[in-house]
Amino acid sequence: MGDFHYAKDADGIVTVTMNMDGPVNAMNAEFWPLFAATMDRIEAEPELKGVIWTSAKDTFFAGGDLKMLKSIEPDGVEALFRSVEATKAVMRRMEKQPVPHVAAINGAALGGGFEICLACNHRIAADNPKTKIGLPEVTLGLLPGGGGTVRLTWLLGLEGAMPFLLEGRQVSPDKALKAGLIHQVVPADQLLTRAKEYILSVQGDAAAVTQPWDTKGYKIPGGPSTAPHNMTRIAGAAAMLFKKTRGLMPAPTRILDIMTEAAGKVDFDTATRYESRRFVSLTPLASTKNMIETLFFGMNKVNGGASRPKGVPTSKVQRLGILGAGMMGQGIAFSAATAGLPVVLKDQTLEAAERGKAYTATLLDKRVKQGRMSAEEREAVLALITPTDKADDLKGCDLIIEAVFEKIDIKDAVLAEHEALLAENGIWGSNTSTLPITRLATGATRPENFVGLHFFSPVDKMPLLEIIAGEKTSDETLARAFDFARQIRKTPIIVGDSTGFYTSRTIGTKIIEAVELVAEGHDPLRVDNLSRLTGMPTGMLSLLDEVQIKLVTDIYNTQVEMGLLDPDKEQNPAARAMLAEMISQHGRHGRATGKGFYDYDGQGKTIWPGLAAWRKEGADIPDADIKDRILFRAVLESLRCLEEGVLRTVEDGNIGSILGIGAPVHTGGYLQYVNTYGPARFLARCEELAGKYGDRFAPPEILRTHVAEGRALA
Known part of the structure; x- marks a missing residue:
């Protein structure tokens, strides 16, 4: 069994290190007894100066138990409501204590994990590039039900909270600091030291141990929901939500409803109880179950390699060649370069190849302008793309992707001219949406190293890569193509060589x-x-x-x-x-x-x-x-x-249909739709x-x- 490791130091500061059973900390059946028992012990602690909450895992806290939530049926809603309210009652005990509670966020804090952080008086995050902070419940058909919807509305105001609650936006520690989600970002090796320093620095400061929503006279940033400018904003948000969801995904609308109430005339505790009611009402819905099943469990299976051939060592492409610098080729080059992969981008003329590289420059310029990238980082990415009109420049690439016109004779000619330039045991990928891979591979000297790679347009935005196995494509080639997809941050599905493939x-x-x-x-x-x-x-x-x-x-x-x-x-x-x-x-x-x-x-x-x-x-x-x-x-x-x-797994069909061809998200994908129908x-x-x-x-x-x-x- 996991535990909450409890340690009090000579300064009177208690550090609670969450280390629950399993790979992550989560709000499951094990959590509440540990949380409640720890609070009992804290409340009985003599000469307490403060409390630090941190994690023994790579992540701080992963959120709710989705397997349990997916299992809720209508007759289990009331019991879930009581459980949610019991957990939130412990959070209220925590934030009403006369000593500061500090969240020392050592890794990702998402969903219920960040709700614990919001119940702390002070939030410090380690400067960790893998850390994401936010409340992404809406992306799974749920809403933040552990106080997150109400607390974030009170903390940031309606306008400030909307992107995090209605879109489920997740941000890095630096962006979380800028947005007001946390108070400090510190080097990882100083996290606990800085947390203790903060606690000692605010001794006797009543404001430091009083949450904003418990502060007399506190006003929500931007004003209440009844203010005329906010009423207009709420109406506009409601209209946009309907346009986006067609009323088929109720979570965003219910979140907006809670935000409106929380920023209105009801008190904080009434608002959080209303939040609990709205949260549990979502759990038995088919749309919620579908989204959890596919967008969490299914996505994890697909990205984890459910369709990847077993027994093939993981690989990485060291040097990528791309033939054709048009719309698809330039998009592939962008995706590869931003993942740190050197790219040789070839077209019939150097001017055309340079235009293909300029596409990446344009997209990166936007990132720099938005503060998402530094000028130096932009230059480093651009330096990875080498435009050329010379075939020999591709010599030694361990993967060459042809992204030329969707005509067999052109693809055959390109293969004949460039295949010999591949590195030893290099693989050839044909970017095609419809042409049979088995037929295209007939001109290859090594058809076992020939694979279909169907990217979706625009490549820089579309997350799916459909990998097509020809009749002679080897398992090793499929596995290497899968690994390449993950290397450039695409979600891969592997399909058979049927007319039109799957998508x-x-x-x-x-x-x-x-x-x-x-x-x-x-x-x-x-x-x-x-x-x-x-x-x-x-x-x-x-x-x-x-x-x-x-x-x-x-x-x-x-x-x-x-x-x-x-x-x-x-x-x-x-x-x-x-x-x-x-x-x-x-x-x-x-x-x-x-x-x-x-x-x-x-x-x-x-x-x-x-x-x-x-x-x-x-x-x-x-x-x-x-x-x-x-x-x-x-x-x-x-x-x-x-x-x-043609499809190897149900998950491939569901993920492929949502990410690639516009299956309604609330269905969980075309095959999952059958299950809940x-x-x-x-x-x-x-x-x-x-x-x-x-x-x-x-x-x-x-x-x-x-x-x-x-x-x-x-």
């Missing part, structure tokens, strides 16, 4: 289904808006305009020409015909040309009037059918990918949709098997 294959289904609905005669604005109301980041017709109608059509035609798709088996023939007509007869190529499903004038967009030609009188189906047709197509394709072995209920709905709209909604055998066996997807 492109799946994203295409929901887009083409939206087009099918328009081709059937439905109002395009209705279709676009209802697709957004499923929780997807943008409407499907708007998304198609962004990725370009012509590009999508060209890819489809190429796959037909290559024999990868059979047009006679096309599941959305009306949609394909509509897109072909929009391109050939009306020149509607997409947003880049100003003309797609929408007209773009530089100021905004309006639906193209010509779509009226496809409208049909009497074309009317329920909103629920439109939303389900779009969402279910993507879910069903994910199930087929799992069934065919209920496999049997989902199967029945699929059969209903198939009966009304076609066999493309027929449930795959893998779903029938799970239903028959009464088990969830895992």
Whole structure:
């Protein structure tokens, strides 16, 4: 069993070193008895000068017990409320003591860990580059329920607290100090010394042992929520939250509600009790369970290497070559250089390669301007990128990524010219979203060292890397590609070499289904808006305009020409015909040309009037059918990918769908959606949709098997 190590020194200062069972300290069933017993002992301590709270772990405190929270059902909410209130009562005893309590933050303090810090009178963080401070609960469908929502609102005011509470922002110690979250940043080896010095320096100072919210006459920074300027701010925040969440993720709205109450007329203790009620009300919700399951447990499994081939030693790329300095190549170069990796960036001309490097310079300039990077750090990153037009400059790279046009003949030519430049046993990565890796590897002298690396645009912002295994790609190559992804701070999934792989294959289904609905005669604005109301980041017709109608059509035609798709088996023939007509007869190529499903004038967009030609009188189906047709197509394709072995794990499908192709976050990903919808209920709905709209909604055998066996997807 872990413990809270308790030590009192000759100066009358008690140091509590949290060392709970397991790799981190967490608010689990073990925590409360230790916390309460320690407070009992502190309160009975004679001649006490102060208390220091620190950790024996690499992290200070990791937060709540997510496994326990995910297990809460409606009948367990009241018991959870009592448990939360009991823990918060100990925190109140702690902050009302007549001696200072200091949080000596030696590592990451997130969620419940930072809530403990907020209950201390003084917060000192070690200058540790790995330390993050914040309240990220909202990113998992929860809210800070250990007093964090109320305390941070009182401490920073509504405006100051919003980014940390509504966005779950996590910051370094220096930024936490600047924001007012902590009071000091000190060298790690001086942490406890400086904490003791602080305690001794404030002896007899009543203000030092009184929290702001317990100080008579204290005013919340920026004023109460009833002030006119704050009422406007709250209304604006509420509108922005709905635009972002579509009302499908309740946590941000409930956080704003608590903040409004806390900064209003209720007293501190009433506000924290209200916070507890709102916190426990989130735990039984499907959206909360989905987000915890995928964005915490699933993410940890994926990044931890659940799909990485076993038994292959961990590796690091020492020198990276990139062929093509266009949009994708320059983004890959940025990601690699900012991770400290030397890059040779080659294009057909030196001018083009230098433009690719300039992209990194532009992004770094923004960081310097925002204070996120020094000028010296900027220069160090830029020095890692060598632009060139000479093939020999790539000699000795242990990984070369070609990021040239999505045409097989061009990729073949680039491979033939540069593969021999690889270091001994170096690997070749093809950045492609649709072209078969097995086919591309036929020109390689070492196809076992050839792998697909599908980056997402813009590379500097999109966190996913889809690694594609060709028929001859070795496990060693896959493992090295996985390690490279982690090296440049991407989240990797490993998939099979099916047409469109996983992400492109799946994203295409929901887009083409939206087009099918328009081709059937439905109002395009209705279709676009209802697709957004499923929780997807943008409407499907708007998304198609962004990725370009012509590009999508060209890819489809190429796959037909290559024999990868059979047009006679096309599941959305009306949609394909509509897109072909929009391109050939009306020149509607997409947003880049100003003309797609929408007209773009530089100021905004309006639906193209010509779509009226496809409208049909009497074309009317329920909103629920439109939303389900779009969402279910993507879910069903994910199930087929799992069934065919294109996906190696359920977690890869969930993480890939959220990070790469815009699956609604509240679903926890396309496969997790089946679990909380209920496999049997989902199967029945699929059969209903198939009966009304076609066999493309027929449930795959893998779903029938799970239903028959009464088990969830895992």
